[in-house]
Amino acid sequence: MARWQPGATQRLVVAAVDLFTEQGYDATTVAQIAERAGVTKSTFFRHFSDKRELLVAGQETLSRLLAEGIGEAPAGASPLEAVAAGLERASGEMGPANRELGPRLKAAVAASTELQERDALKSVGLAAAMTEALVARGVADPLAHLAAELGVLAFKRGYARWSENPVDDTGLAPHALAALAELRDATTSLG
Amino acid sequence: MARWQPGATQRLVVAAVDLFTEQGYDATTVAQIAERAGVTKSTFFRHFSDKRELLVAGQETLSRLLAEGIGEAPAGASPLEAVAAGLERASGEMGPANRELGPRLKAAVAASTELQERDALKSVGLAAAMTEALVARGVADPLAHLAAELGVLAFKRGYARWSENPVDDTGLAPHALAALAELRDATTSLG
Numbered sequence: 037m038a039r040w041q042p043g044a045t046q047r048l049v050v051a052a053v054d055l056f057t058e059q060g061y062d063a064t065t066v067a068q069i070a071e072r073a074g075v076t077k078s079t080f081f082r083h084f085s086d087k088r089e090l091l092v093a094g095q096e097t098l099s100r101l102l103a104e105g106i107g108e109a110p111a112g113a114s115p116l117e118a119v120a121a122g123l124e125r126a127s128g129e130m131g132p133a134n135r136e137l138g139p140r141l142k143a144a145v146a147a148s149t150e151l152q153e154r155d156a157l158k159s160v161g162l163a164a165a166m167t168e169a170l171v172a173r174g175v176a177d178p179l180a181h182l183a184a185e186l187g188v189l190a191f192k193r194g195y196a197r198w199s200e201n202p203v204d205d206t207g208l209a210p211h212a213l214a215a216l217a218e219l220r221d222a223t224t225s226l227g
Numbered sequence: 228m229a230r231w232q233p234g235a236t237q238r239l240v241v242a243a244v245d246l247f248t249e250q251g252y253d254a255t256t257v258a259q260i261a262e263r264a265g266v267t268k269s270t271f272f273r274h275f276s277d278k279r280e281l282l283v284a285g286q287e288t289l290s291r292l293l294a295e296g297i298g299e300a301p302a303g304a305s306p307l308e309a310v311a312a313g314l315e316r317a318s319g320e321m322g323p324a325n326r327e328l329g330p331r332l333k334a335a336v337a338a339s340t341e342l343q344e345r346d347a348l349k350s351v352g353l354a355a356a357m358t359e360a361l362v363a364r365g366v367a368d369p370l371a372h373l374a375a376e377l378g379v380l381a382f383k384r385g386y387a388r389w390s391e392n393p394v395d396d397t398g399l400a401p402h403a404l405a406a407l408a409e410l411r412d413a414t415t416s417l418g
Contacts, residue, residue, distance in 0.1 A: 113418020156347035223414040227305020
């Protein structure tokens, strides 16, 4: 049995997304993912409960980072300023590997209702984490919920632009913050 | 074999939600749902591809009604006025049976990750239908997406309040429109 080594999570995610893209989600087994990543099945199961959970490898970390950034924003920050701080904090942890995965993840999700469902629930989880962090700052409902939803939309839109641009050498943060600013500006045209 | 009769869909949904609440989602079979509803399994499969699809019995209809209401709003309507027209149109089709199902559906969803995922994807589908209807009116992105997300939030918040109040004899529409107005007001405090 191979010894556990740092980076197994990342290798498993890359292997899985490659296989989902090559042969489809349904046809891909845990054994194939483990083999491609160069680890045993038992190593796979130390990292993920099943292949679907690969989609949300970073969800818990992402929720924590968004919430920490919101919690640590200055006391006088507006709800959207706090959300922006959360986006900056989370974006800082997203590197080239995250960017390169984007288009392949998108293709895998587009081809599978099961992955679409898991992906949708991931967004709900991120919004809940951000709402909770805003409420902890004293932001009332439904303002906290609304600001959190804008944060999730901005993160997804910013990530899509960043990951779809292979020559982009900036980080995720400028894209996420630009998307948040666009959404804020759009609120003035709702009527 | 029982003859097909109008209302089988509604009876199957009620039977399923009762069983999910009594014994859990995982333990409930299609055969049990069909028996409780007084129909055969083949009748079940004429209405739903599997038990999970019961959760979204009305999703396609709801998407269509929301989009129709948006499309038929007056030419000068603002994005949120068009969304309000969509909410009114869809709310008009929701009767006492929909209201009474609410709390039981909520309990069933809360107890099942699988149902939470399907429920999350339902919201994504409703937002996509509303976004498309707004874009068809000439509303630009990201304003269309933002207005649609507010519409989904308003529908869910309004439905929760309506269905959790057993003595409420108004329809869903006033609750959904009040929730939309609250969200619109909250946009001015985002900062």
